[in-house]
Amino acid sequence: MIEEHDLTLPTLNQDNAVKIYSKRAILGFSVFFSPVFGGFLLRQNLLDSNRKKEANLILLISIAFTVLTILIVNSLHTKGGSFSYLFNMVWGAILSEYFFGKYFPDDNYEYKKIWKALLISIAITAPIILAMIFAPAG
Numbered sequence: 001m002i003e004e005h006d007l008t009l010p011t012l013n014q015d016n017a018v019k020i021y022s023k024r025a026i027l028g029f030s031v032f033f034s035p036v037f038g039g040f041l042l043r044q045n046l047l048d049s050n051r052k053k054e055a056n057l058i059l060l061i062s063i064a065f066t067v068l069t070i071l072i073v074n075s076l077h078t079k080g081g082s083f084s085y086l087f088n089m090v091w092g093a094i095l096s097e098y099f100f101g102k103y104f105p106d107d108n109y110e111y112k113k114i115w116k117a118l119l120i121s122i123a124i125t126a127p128i129i130l131a132m133i134f135a136p137a138g
Contacts, residue, residue: 030092065091
């Protein structure tokens, strides 16, 4: 027999609630790290709510946002990093307001703590920042 896949989301209540990262967490990680980090949090939310296809799409979109930021900021030939933060804010707002709102329209979710994600993000970015600081000028 061919089995039909039930694509509906499970009904959530106090006992089996899916914990997700909040909009603020997604925006904050997008701004202070990059849209890939915010996109990864949103992707994790989607995976936790059994939406694998949408989760992978969000990851690709957030990678595209990050690449666009790098290309645009490098083409401006400015010394300051304020343009990076500006673009990260825009992309983070799109991830947290549009996509988060699209996939999680209700506001009755329990939110995950960000500490684990924050430590992983720092562990990834710290060596990159240190390499940039201590790299020989050339």
